[in-house]
Amino acid sequence: MKRLANKVAVITGAASGIGAATAKLFSYEGAKVVIADLRAKEAEQTAASIRDAGGDAIAIPTDISNAEQVQVLFEKTIDIYGYLNILHCNAGVLMIGSADTPSDEHWYKTLSVNLTGTYLCVKYGIPKLKQTQHSTIIITSSVSGLMGEPDLMAYDTVKGGLVNLTRQLAVEYAKDGIRVNSVCPGWIDTPFNDPIYELTPLDESSLGEIIPLARQGTPAEIAYAVLFLASEEASYITGHNLVVDGGLTAKL
Structure with a gap:
């Protein structure tokens, strides 16, 4: 029996990287997958690749910082599949800057996507999750939410917020049978980290010296952690x- 047989999952930021890897793994384990991403073309490509492999997936272009679009995301999910079991809040942005250097636009965009966007997804997703038994939310936070790092003021702030949002939601909605957890990835080999490489001396070699396992992780390794929690x-x-x-973080 596949672990997610007949489950319906909404995954944000699923056009590429961790989100796409999770969507494909969820499908392999029997889930019907909704690919929600701002990048409509790439989202449809991910959904098509799942369908080509024999899975059931649709793409719904969504800006998670837009309340109306998030509401439509969940309404369409219910219209098409009838129910919702799993919400993976994965979408996010990364912008470089310290307290005295970033533009206001960078600060507000990071908050609106990573933190407010997650809030909007749980706001409109939870009423749907309440209608099914043993539903779950998995939030993609980061090790950046567990420590302070140079040049990542906004990112560290919002990821720390997601760590505690996870705890709050878990306590609030346990009575409704909704489990809420997060994954905190370290350095994962995706283009998401390119802004850091462009503006800092970090590279593949120096990361190998920092990380005890001496390499970056892969999107699939995070996807398996999300699958377990789901x-x-x-x-x-x-x-x-x-x-x-x-x-x-064991070195801290």
Whole structure:
């Protein structure tokens, strides 16, 4: 029996990277997957690749910082599939800057996408999740939410907010049978980190010296962590922030 057989999952930021890897893994495990992403063309390509492999997936272009679009996302999901079991709040942006250097636009955009966007997804997703048994939310936070880092003021701030949002939601909605957890990835080999490489001395070699496992992680390795938290194997886990970082934070 596949772990997510007949489950319906909405995954934000699923056109590429961790979101796409999770969508494909969820489909392999039997889920019907909604690919929600601002990039409409790439989202449809991810959905098409899942369908080509025999899975059930649709793409719904969504700006998660826009309340109306998020509301439509969940309404369309219910219209097409009838119910919702899993919400993976994965979409996010990364912008470089310190307290005295970033533009106001960078600060507000980081908050509006990473933090407010996640809030909007849970706001409109939770009423749908309440209608099914044993539903779950998984939020993509980061090890950046567990520590302070140079040049990542806005990013560290919002990821720290997601760590505690996970705890708050878990406590609030346990009575409704909704489990809420997060994954905190470390350095993962995706283009998401390109802004850091462009503006800092960090590169693949120096990361190998920082990370105890001496390499970056892969999107698939995060996807397997998300799958575990979404499955019944994690039925007694809620309010937890699962660190997947190759041992990076163990050195702190």
